Amino acid sequence: MYQSLAALFTERLQKTPSKIALRYKENRSLYRDMIWQDFGNLVSEMAFGLASLGLEPKAPGAIMSNTSHLWIASDLAIITNGSVSIPIYPTSSISDIQHVLNNSEAEIIFVQTESLLNKLLAVIENVPSLKKIILLTAPAKGRSLSDLNLKEDLASLVIGLEELQELGRTLKDKEPNLIDERINGINSEEIATIIYTSGTTGTPKGVILTHGNILNVLNDLPETIPVTEDDTFLSFLPLSHVFERICGEFYWLLNGTVCAFAEGVEHVGKNMQEVKPSVMLVVPRILDKIYSKVRSGIDGASGRARNLIDWSLQQGKQVFEHRISDKPIRLGLQAKHYLAEKLVLSKLRERIGSRLKLIISGGAPATIEVIEFFNAIGITAMEGYGLTETTAPTNVNRVQKVKPGSVGPALAGVSVKIADDGEILVSGPTVFKGYYRDSELTKSVFTGAWFHTGDIGEIDQDGYLKITDRKKDIIVNSAGKNIAPQKIEAILKTIPLVVQAIVFGNRRKTLVSILTLDEQATIDLAHENNWSFTDYHELIKLPALKKYLKAEIEKRSHELADYEQVRNFHILNSELSVENGELTATMKIKRSIVEAKYKDILEKLYKDESLLVSSKQ
Secondary structure, eight states: OOSOHHHHHHHHHHHOTTSEEEEEOSTTOOOEEEEHHHHHHHHHHHHHHHHHTTOOTTOEEEEEOOSSHHHHHHHHHHHHTTOEEEEEOTTOOHHHHHHHHHHHTOSEEEEOSHHHHHHHHTTGGGOTTOOEEEESSOOSTTOOGGGGOOOHHHHTTEEEHHHHHHHHHHHHHHOTTHHHHHHHTOOTTSEEEEEEEOOSSSSOEEEEEEHHHHHHHHHHGGGTSOOOTTOEEEEOSOTTSHHHIIIIIIHHHHHTOEEEEOSOGGGHHHHHHHHOOSEEEEOHHHHHHHHHHHHHHHHTSOHHHHHHHHHHHHHHHHHHHHHHTTOOOOHHHHHHHHHHIIIIIHHHHHHHOTTOOEEEEOSSOOOHHHHHHHHHHTOEEEEEEEEGGGTEEEEEOBTTBOOTTOOBSBOTTOEEEEOTTSEEEEESTTSOOEETTOHHHHHHTEETTEEEEEEEEEEOTTSOEEEEEEGGGOEEOTTOOEEOHHHHHHHHTTSTTEEEEEEEOTTSSSEEEEEEEOHHHHHHHHHHTTOOOSSHHHHTTOHHHHHHHHHHHHHHTTTSOGGGOEEEEEEOSSOOOTTTTSBOTTSOBOHHHHHHHTHHHHHHHHHOOTTOOOOOO
16 A cells, blocks of 8 residues: 555656546636646646745645646645645635634635635635635636735735746755655655535534545555546546545546546536546436436437337346346346347437446435436446545445445445444544544544444345435434435435425424425426416416326335325425535535524425325325
8 A cells, every 4th residue: 555645646647657647628628638747747846836835744735626637736736745635615605614724724725716715815814824825727807916906915925826836846946855755754644634524514524534544445446446547537526525535536546547627517418528438426416417318308209219218228227137136137138138228228328428337426315216227228327425534435336236225335444334223333444533623523423443424224135235314314203203304305306307305394293395396397397288387486386286296206105104205395496505505515405404494384384284295095
């Protein structure tokens, strides 16, 4: 195993200096390629620049940027300088930005854009540790830093990336071995990064991850995520989050794959066609959107074509089910699948991505129907599980055996067990060292070497873990029944229109839900059924739509117990969002915030019986 992440990066540069490292866009350009040697030179100049600014080994340096090659360059510059990297979500609130900077005592910060710079400057007077701000991209419309008209004290605080690189080149000429010496001085037990968890409630907590924590995960990943130098990742999830950072950035260094950066989540579809990735890391919402787009095309096909597609998907699903249950595929099914592959399945794959072979979903439970669809058409889609505190993945499905609804067996170096109350416990060298400057909180989440994840789960006979809920999210109804809302929410999200579903009912007789819908899909359904409406806001109030959703909920809830049935629901005008404080930066729903915000609506749902979904007889 490598001594540090900096040593891993150094070896990658030595192994494949002339191979393409990454692909990126600037100002709506075509994709540009950068080889490892050039990327290494960029990182080196930035690392020397940080040393020139006085950032010492073990000192904290922060990054506030959207996902890009400059995010990774900033991260590796901090790490190769022997310093500690502090990611900050660009969507963070002003108060959270201030808390992270003060708690970590960050001395420098990389900021991507002028708008993020302005966000930072709003709290700068309350962050005494900060000595320098490095703006990664030039101000818009050809302006320079001097055109920003910053106050004199702030103007001296902010420099551009080119100035940092120039400082780096000057220092490198004087002390050419400085960064190599700092890299050689890093050991595996030193802190590589402090990642502040977004949290569904409360102030962000700093999770301390060492070089060894991360390297131990990387040591286990090749058996679960098989990639080579010929593969291409498409990177678009936040690098501030542990999932993309470990399985994207650092795993990329280990394997030497090509990393292509999307222009943003909203451009993923277009960028997929441009770079033709073979591997993608996603969260369920992205996977659902890709699926919905393909599914809407299928549903819009003519009767004969639609029948052929459905038949082909059924053959693909049967083959997939035989493989995961270790059953031999009979000759008749092989022949049907061959025909389905030729006529339909290969064309569906081409539509999604001609080279796409592997999708790993994390961060939240994926919809079983969606996972089954991708595997049925021949693209391996599988879930993994982990937390920031476990350096991301503890469990990942295996390519050769994907079990929809599970997050797979544990990685080789990780131990997972279920406590008496159903909580998932984890131990091993990938488990974090503690919360930064909070020893009491650290003690509260450990029993000996076992970390308490706060998630409820079960392990099957094959060693595959299934997450059933968050411990603190368990609903206890008025009859004392324990109800796992995530299971019910996953069912509600199988309804084609539903984007988000949150179930409530603690200490209540019945369960109710708040839903958000795909606006265009809902409008299309309304047109198909000749419903009369003037706009979307009017549409979501139509009795016909509510009747449709009620029927769908009833149809899909047949496996639920009577007390697990959703009896009433409300449709919001728009999706829950980070900006409105309803989601964390990693798109997890802040259940308590949503419950408080829509308290009056929920009270009406509990009392209103006019729209209640009928209970089982």
